[in-house]
Amino acid sequence: MPVDRLMQSCIAKEETFPDGATIIEEGSKGDWVYLILEGRAKVKKRTAKGFVTLDTMGKGDIFGEMVLLETGRGKRSATIIAADGPLHVGILDSERLLKDYDTLSPQLKGLIRSLTIRLREATEKICAILVESR
Amino acid sequence: MVNDKINNSPTIRLKYKKSDLIIKEGDYGISIYKIVEGKVLIFNESKDREIPLATLDRGEVVGEMTFLSRITERRSASVRALEDTEVEVWDPSRLSKEYEHMPPIIRYIADQALKRLIRMNKLLIKLYTKKQREEEERALGEPLESRRIYYRKEVDLHCIYRPVGSSPTAGLTGRIKDISFRGVGLEVRPKSTLKFSHEIGEEFHLKAFLPNGKEVDFRAKVLAIRKDRSPGRPFLGMSFTDTTDDAKKNLGFFLMP
Secondary structure, rough: OOOHHHHHHHHHEEEEEOOOEEEEOOOOOOOOOEEEEEEEEEEEEEEOEEEEEEEEEEEOOOEEEHHHOOOOOOOOOEEEEEEEOOOOOOEEEEHHHHHHOOOHHHHHHHHHHHHHHHHHHHHHHHHHHHHHHO | OOOOOOOOOOOEEEOOOOEEEEEEOOOOOOOOEEEEEEEEEEEEEOOEEEEEEEEEEEOOEOHHHHHHHOOEEEEEEEEEEEEEEEEEEOOOHHHHHHOOOHHHHHHHHHHHHHHHHHHHHHHHHHHHHHHHHHHHHHHOOOOOOOHHHHHHHHEEEEEEEOOOOOOOOOOEEEEEEEEEEOOOEEEEEEHHHHHHHOOOEEEEEEEOOOOOOEEEEEEEEEEEEEEEEEEOEEEEEEEEEEOHHHHHHHHHHHHOO
């Protein structure tokens, strides 16, 4: 099955956010995972010296997945904001995602978990440098 | 490194001593290691600089990026043991099969997470390199022009100096009138002008005490000579050619705004 069709089959709901709207707020609770269908979104982190932008995502990018893959830390690690116009997203069926994730062997889970831990650590290091150099 | 391989054992364990290299950036290899004991540092090497990317503890996995990316079999970063470390080697071919059969949606998410990690690591390396370069420039005294003026301080310090290559007793004296990370402005005593002719390009050893009592020692070259500041006392614009670490540190504290 092509990726597009496969992803379509996982979307429980679609939503559109206006430019500048906050889709996910750092520190809040939530376990929805989003797929960008159209538009762009900025990944921001709160620091001692205000918000810093870490990444810009576009069509086909997934966000909110860290909560799913790194179990036991149910808080959102970054703020996601619609950028450069409206953002059209698909909200993925999280029950199905969790069920699928549970079929993985402990080794594969460990592999994916390490990926998200490293992502988190890289993000924190980037923030630290940005704060220092301001 | 002690190879702990036991014949026909399904899992291979390797032991590393603290500061041993486990994975070398650029090497070929797709094995994955699970940390059973200890702690490791993942770092990138660019132009002799070591850039720390992540620290991983017991239970975590290293080598996963090469495995997941499949584009290349070259290691994208190095891994070093921060403590005595024991790892379990996972068979990449078996894991490969499992990966192929993973639910496609999870695979898609993992691939996206990997892509983002690659982007974040690139950004981290870029920012880290920039920060280090700025710090080095600051320490070397070759920062932006505006900053240089900012850091230059007016002083009036007694200074003993001698031409490079002469005996330490050939003492000439003068007064340092301003000082920065880059160099000094030295007013030569009339007596010293009689002992030695000061020319552009001459290099001297200088020694002075900062107002905070710290001694600084350095080598500097004459870049400019002005004779109109005060009669009979040539004023030398000098640039540091060599400063000791102690002098740099003391100067750093003294010049701190």
